[in-house]
Amino acid sequence: MGCGNSKISSENVIVLGVIQIIIGIYHVLMWYFLLLLYMGQIKGVFGTYEPLTYKMGTALWGFAFIISGAFTVKSAKRPSRYLLECALSLNILCMIVTIIAASLTIVELANFHSVSYKNYGQAKLGREVSRILLISYPLEFAMALTYAIYSCSHLGRRQEESLETVSDAIDGKF
Numbered sequence: 820m821g822c823g824n825s826k827i828s829s830e831n832v833i834v835l836g837v838i839q840i841i842i843g844i845y846h847v848l849m850w851y852f853l854l855l856l857y858m859g860q861i862k863g864v865f866g867t868y869e870p871l872t873y874k875m876g877t878a879l880w881g882f883a884f885i886i887s888g889a890f891t892v893k894s895a896k897r898p899s900r901y902l903l904e905c906a907l908s909l910n911i912l913c914m915i916v917t918i919i920a921a922s923l924t925i926v927e928l929a930n931f932h933s934v935s936y937k938n939y940g941q942a943k944l945g946r947e948v949s950r951i952l953l954i955s956y957p958l959e960f961a962m963a964l965t966y967a968i969y970s971c972s973h974l975g976r977r978q979e980e981s982l983e984t985v986s987d988a989i990d991g992k993f
Contacts, residue, residue, distance in 0.1 A: 827965070827969045827972075829895045829896070829898075830895075832891060832892075832894075832895035832966065832969060833891075833892050833895045833896070835888075835891060835962050835965060835966050835969075836888040836889070836890075836891030836892035836895065836966075837888065837892065838888070838958075838962055839884050839885070839887055839888030839891060839913070839959065839962050839963070839966075840884070840885050840888035840889065840892075841888075842881070842884050842888075842955060842958060842959050842962070843881040843882065843883070843884030843885035843886075843887075843888060844881065844885065845881070845955065846878045846879075846880065846881025846884065846952065846955070847878065847879060847881040847882065847885070849878045849881075849948055849951070849952055850876060850877075850878030850879045850881070852948065853873055853878065853945055853948055854873075856941050856944060856945055856948075857869060857873055857941065857945060859941065860937075860938045860941055868938055868941065868942035868945065870927045870945065870946075870949065871923055871926060871927045872920070872923050872924055872927050872949060872952075873945070875923065877920045877923055877924065877952075878920075878952060880916050880920060883909070883912060883913055883916050884913055884916075884959055886909060887906070887909035887910050887912070887913045887963065890902065890905050890906040890909050891906045891909075891910065891966055893906075894906040894970070898973065900974070903970050903973060903974055904970075904974070906966065906970060907966075907967055907970040907971070907974070910963040910964075910966045910967045910970070911963070911967060913959060913960075913963040914960055914963045914964060914967070917956045917957075917959050917960045917963070918960070920952075920956055921953060921956040921957075924949050924952060924953045924956070925953070927946075927949055928946060928949060928950065928953070
């Protein structure tokens, strides 16, 4: 059972795209919340808490999810080879981004250095936000993988149809 046997309706693809957009907006808003949270820290004895994901703006990578979801919805409404290929490549990019972001979040949660007493509450809240974001990465990965399988199937069917048309045209001439 390969890619060519997969079928999904265009309405379901639109739902996948909308869910990707919602997840992307959620990640951007969480990054903004972390920005406000960590910017409000008071310089203490042990310094401030600036985790790896915050420094790299990992939740800001949600813009990739938003753009990918927009292309997914657009390709479901008006399927063309160009839009399907763009949406497929963006969804593959999203899968790579989610793997990297989940890895960085796991590294962040595994390493916790002490912070000053004044900033401990903010650091603890920021770690909880990172845990919540860690839960959403598999969901985004599943959405991108589902669309990648769908678009692979759709592109494969269109390729077979175009090959049959060419062969029929050649047989008709001879």
